[in-house]
Amino acid sequence: MNYMVRAIVPAYNESERITGVVRSLRGVVDEVVVIDDGSTDDTAIRARAAGAIVLVHSVNMGQGAALETGHEYVRRTGGGIVVHFDGDGQFQVEDITRALNVLGDSGSDIVLGSRFLGPSAHIPLIKRRVIHPLARWVNYIFTRVVLTDAHNGFRVLGPRALAEIRFTQNGMAHATEIIEHIREKGLRYVEIPVVVRYHEYGQKFRGGLTVIKDLIVGKFMK
Amino acid sequence: MRIIFQLVIAFLAFSALVSVARKKRENLLGPLGAFFWVVFWLALVSIVSAPMIAQWFADMIGIGRGVDLVMYVSIAVLFFVVFKLHIKIEGLKRDVTVVVRNQALQSEEKGRTSS
Numbered sequence: 001m002n003y004m005v006r007a008i009v010p011a012y013n014e015s016e017r018i019t020g021v022v023r024s025l026r027g028v029v030d031e032v033v034v035i036d037d038g039s040t041d042d043t044a045i046r047a048r049a050a051g052a053i054v055l056v057h058s059v060n061m062g063q064g065a066a067l068e069t070g071h072e073y074v075r076r077t078g079g080g081i082v083v084h085f086d087g088d089g090q091f092q093v094e095d096i097t098r099a100l101n102v103l104g105d106s107g108s109d110i111v112l113g114s115r116f117l118g119p120s121a122h123i124p125l126i127k128r129r130v131i132h133p134l135a136r137w138v139n140y141i142f143t144r145v146v147l148t149d150a151h152n153g154f155r156v157l158g159p160r161a162l163a164e165i166r167f168t169q170n171g172m173a174h175a176t177e178i179i180e181h182i183r184e185k186g187l188r189y190v191e192i193p194v195v196v197r198y199h200e201y202g203q204k205f206r207g208g209l210t211v212i213k214d215l216i217v218g219k220f221m222k
Numbered sequence: 223m224r225i226i227f228q229l230v231i232a233f234l235a236f237s238a239l240v241s242v243a244r245k246k247r248e249n250l251l252g253p254l255g256a257f258f259w260v261v262f263w264l265a266l267v268s269i270v271s272a273p274m275i276a277q278w279f280a281d282m283i284g285i286g287r288g289v290d291l292v293m294y295v296s297i298a299v300l301f302f303v304v305f306k307l308h309i310k311i312e313g314l315k316r317d318v319t320v321v322v323r324n325q326a327l328q329s330e331e332k333g334r335t336s337s
Contacts, residue, residue, distance in 0.1 A: 035326070055326040061319050069323045073330065170319055217312050 003159060004080035005100065006031040008070030010063045011087030015041040022050035024093045029083060033073055035066035064174025068167040082162050084155040091154050095194040099156040102192055109187040110161040113154030118193030131205060142215055143179040147191060151175040154194045161187050172207060173214035231270045235263040
């Protein structure tokens with residue numbers, strides 16, 4: 001594979017961690033693209049200083065919107081392979097190389113990270129036992145696709161997936177929307193184990209309800 | 223007392239209908255929306271002027287009292303209006319996203335070409 005590999009990093013008020021995230025990514029991918037999603041701190045300045053291409057949303061639009069801005073930037077500048085990587089440093093750069101190898105070897109269009117396939121899942125108990133099983137169930141209702149991890153933000157999109165997938169969901173519902181795209185466009189996908197280290201609790205139960213509301217409203221927008 | 227209530231509602235409905243007509247003329251309201259609001263206000267005036275209409279409809283569909291029918295219909299209409307508002311807000315949010323995205327991409331491109 002001779003495609004350019006670019007990491008898309010949505011970031012909102014991540015000035016404390018963004019420098020470390022960008023620096024760690026620069027050794028693994030060809031280009032780091034940070035989408036500063038309306039931060040009120042100096043996330044954009046620090047990301048730029050660390051060597052990232054920075055696109056700035058003038059207002060906070062949500063993670064799905066930030067990722068799609070990154071997709072559009074990559075499409076306009078030659079395409080290639082895209083890695084979704086969170087700006088808070090919860091993912092591990094070591095997983096990227098493995099995911100890229102899987103993408104090339106398996107001939108799939110998209111590689112999805114899963115916290116439940118590996119032995120080292122550092123997930124809070126309530127999330128593991130209540131929120132994630134519920135999320136998997138909701139995901140299945142909307143997408144008819146069974147995944148071990150319904151809402152993992154670590155993904156690697158090959159050129160075909162990048163061309164086919166367009167997020168319309170601005171918020172966290174994009175994580176379900178992407179599975180819908182995979183099914184509708186017949187994209188080949190593989191799940192691989194990834195390690196996630198939580199700095200904060202992440203998405204809460206209320207956030208899950210917002211996702212369901214956004215998905216229902218989204219059904220009437222098409 | 224009842225006549226005062228009926229007059230107040232009739233006046234409100236008349237003002238609302240004038241407002242609907244004005245919005246329709248200014249293209250701020252579509253034909254379906256205008257039709258809905260005209261029917262809504264006329265129905266309200268009819269029921270307030272002659273409450274037996276609500277009772278007649280309630281008897282026809284098996285609901286005990288006319289006032290119950292009015293409550294059920296009101297709740298259903300309110301749910302529908304809230305839902306429509308959600309759809310409208312989502313549409314606006316998507317429009318704003320396109321503007322914000324284009325602005326971000328253009329300013330990055332400008333920075334890239336000028337450097």
